[in-house]
Amino acid sequence: MSDIPRSGATATEGVAIDETSQLIAASKVNGTAVYSRAGENIGSIYDVMIEKRSGQVAYAVMSFGGFLGIGERYHPLPWKALTYDTSLGGYVVDIPRDRLEAAPSYGRDETPWSDPAYGRRVSDYYGVGGV
């Protein structure tokens, strides 16, 4: 792999091709801050998991804790749990912190998605449909 970004729609380009009122580029979602209902910064969006066949976003994966990936935890969240707040410049997740902390999550070296039942456990935990 070279150091050339794999996706070029970064905030540094200054050209607004990555968001409209209805659409947002995946590369813009990734890295966006996540806040609690109380406005506390609880993490950021690490990645978005897409259902290959349908093209439906199944989960947004929030990362929190750690430093440069060390000690970081990844929390899959239903896409619908995220509400963008323009004044905060990030997503608000209206889920109590203790409930988020007890939710399915994984560390940097874990591969939970290789278990086909993992997504279902996440969906069941949050009480939504999913893969």
Next chain:
Amino acid sequence: MSDIPRSGATATEGVAIDETSQLIAASKVNGTAVYSRAGENIGSIYDVMIEKRSGQVAYAVMSFGGFLGIGERYHPLPWKALTYDTSLGGYVVDIPRDRLEAAPSYGRDETPWSDPAYGRRVSDYYGVGGV
């Protein structure tokens, strides 16, 4: 912006958390090569446009031509037009090259998505539903 990648699920980490049989991480889609039906490399996926409300991927944006972004063109394609080919290690698009070249596209400094009708023009061109 720092130089820290906004999304960490890169191929260099070596941990298979970014793809399963059913799901794929947006950061893994971005940068993936695109081939014609004849197996010719015609470009790569630049980004994925997601419908904010539904979480449905509306378009995959293919980039082609140019060098490090200069002279590059961006072609929005319906998600369903992409079929992953494991032997090629990329997406195959079964659309004739002349039809792709005549399709709606934009250059690096253009902002077509700011026009709400743009997505509709793309969908109409390829004869599929969309935003």
